[in-house]
Amino acid sequence: MFNRHESGDQEAPHNPNETIIAQGVKVEGDFVSEGDVVIEGEVTGNVKTRQHLRVGGAAHINADVSAQAAVIAGEVRGNLTIGESLELLETSVVHGDIEARILSVAPGAKINGRLTMDSDGGERGKGKKSEPPSDATA
Amino acid sequence: MPTVSRSRTATTTYLYVYDEFIQDRRYEKEVLKIENRLTDLGLAGKIARIGLFKRADELIREEVQRGLKTVVVVGNDATIRKVLDVVADEGVAFGIIPLGPENSLAQLLGIPEGVAACDVLSARIVETIDCGIVNGKRFVSGFSIENTDAEITCEGNYRVTPQEKGSIDVVNLSAVSMSDPRDGRLDAVIRVMHRSGGWMSRRRLGETSLPLRSLAIRSVQPLTAHADGVAFESNRFDISVEPLALRVITGKGRQF
Numbered sequence: 360m361f362n363r364h365e366s367g368d369q370e371a372p373h374n375p376n377e378t379i380i381a382q383g384v385k386v387e388g389d390f391v392s393e394g395d396v397v398i399e400g401e402v403t404g405n406v407k408t409r410q411h412l413r414v415g416g417a418a419h420i421n422a423d424v425s426a427q428a429a430v431i432a433g434e435v436r437g438n439l440t441i442g443e444s445l446e447l448l449e450t451s452v453v454h455g456d457i458e459a460r461i462l463s464v465a466p467g468a469k470i471n472g473r474l475t476m477d478s479d480g481g482e483r484g485k486g487k488k489s490e491p492p493s494d495a496t497a
Numbered sequence: 498m499p500t501v502s503r504s505r506t507a508t509t510t511y512l513y514v515y516d517e518f519i520q521d522r523r524y525e526k527e528v529l530k531i532e533n534r535l536t537d538l539g540l541a542g543k544i545a546r547i548g549l550f551k552r553a554d555e556l557i558r559e560e561v562q563r564g565l566k567t568v569v570v571v572g573n574d575a576t577i578r579k580v581l582d583v584v585a586d587e588g589v590a591f592g593i594i595p596l597g598p599e600n601s602l603a604q605l606l607g608i609p610e611g612v613a614a615c616d617v618l619s620a621r622i623v624e625t626i627d628c629g630i631v632n633g634k635r636f637v638s639g640f641s642i643e644n645t646d647a648e649i650t651c652e653g654n655y656r657v658t659p660q661e662k663g664s665i666d667v668v669n670l671s672a673v674s675m676s677d678p679r680d681g682r683l684d685a686v687i688r689v690m691h692r693s694g695g696w697m698s699r700r701r702l703g704e705t706s707l708p709l710r711s712l713a714i715r716s717v718q719p720l721t722a723h724a725d726g727v728a729f730e731s732n733r734f735d736i737s738v739e740p741l742a743l744r745v746i747t748g749k750g751r752q753f
Contacts, residue, residue, distance in 0.1 A: 376680075381703030383663070383689030388655025394708065404655060 378408075382417055396426070398433070416450045423455075438472070511535075511542025512560050514553050514580055516572030516597075520546065524596055527611050531571070531594055534615040542569075547579065554583035561587045567746075569618065573597045574726050581635050585628055585742045592618050592746040599726060602638055605670050607748030617748040624751070626678040628742040629669045629724075631734055636724040637678075637743065640667040640736060647716040649687070651709055663689035665714065667736055672752045679753070681740040682708045711737040 376394030380386055385401045392408040399415040404422050406412070412426035418433030425440045432448040438455040439445065445459035449467035456473040464470070513535075519528060535541050545556050557568055557580060568584050569592040570576045577593065584591045594614040595603035608614050628635040642665045649657040649665065666686045670678040674686070687705040692698045714720075714734040721730050 376708055377706070378708060379704065379706040380657075381687075381689070381705045382701070383660050383691035383703035384687055384705050385658045385660060386655055387658070390655045392708075399703065400705070 380418075390422075414451075416448075510565070511540055511567050511569060512557065512565050513542055513544045513569045513571055513594075514557075514576070515544060515546045516570070516576040516579075517546070517548035519571055519596055520548070527596060528571070530612040531615060534612050535618075538615055538619045540615065540618055542567075547572075547576070553580050557583045557587065557589075561589060565589055567592060569594060569746075571596055573600045574602050575599070577602055577637070578725055578727050581628070581637065581743075585635055585739070588744070590621075590623055590744045590746060594618070602725065605638060605672060605752045606745060607750035607752070608746075609748065614748075618746055620748075622747050622749070623744050624679070624747050624753075625741045625744050626753075627669055627681060627683075628739045629667060629683055629736060630739055631667075631722070631724050631736045632731060634724070635739065635742070636669065638668075638670050638725050640722060640724045640734070641665065642714065642720050642722045642734075645716065645720055647714050647720060649685070650713045650715070651685070651707060652711050657687065657705065657707070659687060659689045660691060661689050663687060667712070669738070670753060677753055679741065680708075681738060682710060683712075683736065683738045685709050685712055709738075711735075 377397065378392045378394060379397045380400045380402060382399045386403070388404045390402060390404060390406050394408070395410045396408045397413045397415070398418045398420060400418060402420045402422050406420065406422045407425045410427055412424065412429040414420060414429070414431040414433045414435065416432040420433070420435045421437060423437040424435060427442045428444045429439065429441050430446040430448065431451040431453070433450070434452040436454045439453060439457045441459040444461035444463070445457065446463040447453065447465060447468040447470070449465040452469045454471045456475070457470065458475045460476065462476060543560065545553060547553050557565070567590040568580060570580060571594045573595065593603045593606065593608050595608060595610045600610065608617050628637060629640060631640050644662050645665060646659045646662045651657060668674050668676045668684045668686065670676060674684060676684045685707045689703050690700045691703050692700055713736070716732045719730050719732045721728055722734060
């Protein structure tokens with residue numbers, strides 16, 4: 360999954376505003392992007408984008424993550440704050456709290472944390488929360 | 498022959514900067530054709546020959562004070578590097594008549610070699626583009642370092658560390674990437690080989706791409722880098738973008 364950025368000798372043109380963190384590099388610190396983000400490598404710190412985030416199956420993120428929308432296939436250790444839709448694919452592992460308006464969880468995805476789904480984005484984080492933290496495997 | 502201004506006070510609209518190697522006999526015929534074509538097009542101007550004059554940048558500054566509007570380099574990528582800083586500083590339009598080897602910048606700007614470039618000058622499609630700056634010196638196309646695992650600090654906020662040695666390219670204008678030299682950003686591309694599975698798995702190329710306004714590359718050992726194809730050495734590279742810094746005359750076949 361998401362391996363179009365890591366194989367072959369041919370360079371595939373990509374959206375110039377898209378940030379790609381491929382396998383083979385490690386990112387540490389406050390990572391902020393204004394465009395779409397694809398993460399296949401390791402990230403430690405914070406990840407924030409106003410656009411879409413895709414986390415590949417080989418990615419390891421030790422960070423709080425904030426994005427408008429996200430599709431996750433890898434491992435995230437940190438809280439996920441997603442403005443719109445969050446899609447957790449079958450290989451995904453999340454150790455942290457999740458906030459999202461729309462959530463899709465594939466069979467096999469693992470979530471260890473609190474889940475908050477608030478229909479009012481402006482009140483997100485202040486609204487009622489779901490049940491206490493639990494370990495779950497979809 | 499283009500008219501060479503004799504008066505110290507006359508206004509020069511066009512200044513043609515000839516590189517030293519253009520004075521070689523093998524370019525004599527092509528230079529003559531260029532000069533005749535420029536005269537036909539009404540684009541004749543003053544000629545400055547690098548190597549005979551004191552310095553190209555000093556001469557350009559003097560002419561700007563007298564009303565110079567356009568500097569045209571007759572030469573190659575290395576010639577452009579010699580005048581790029583002063584042309585951007587003074588805000589005059591910049592044209593190229595490519596002659597000789599290593600003319601990749603002219604290709605990116607859609608300018609044909611030799612006398613055909615005169616018609617591009619005449620059409621005068623002026624685009625304002627970003628410049629990159631590395632250690633205080635501008636570049637147009639890009640900056641690169643090969644075979645390095647140097648740490649990269651991006652916009653002062655986060656660090657990117659390659660796990661193995663690879664290449665770092667910082668692109669402003671390129672034929673192979675979709676980098677737009679008018680977007681106020683540089684595209685940093687880090688290519689590193691890695692194994693996607695265990696140690697038995699096939700090694701693959703990972704390509705990290707970061708649109709950035711500034712970055713810093715640090716290394717304990719001095720590294721050889723290239724900016725617009727020109728090599729230089731340092732163990733510290735401070736790179737930033739200068740948005741819309743250069744007014745450049747382009748051809749229809751420009752790569753952006």
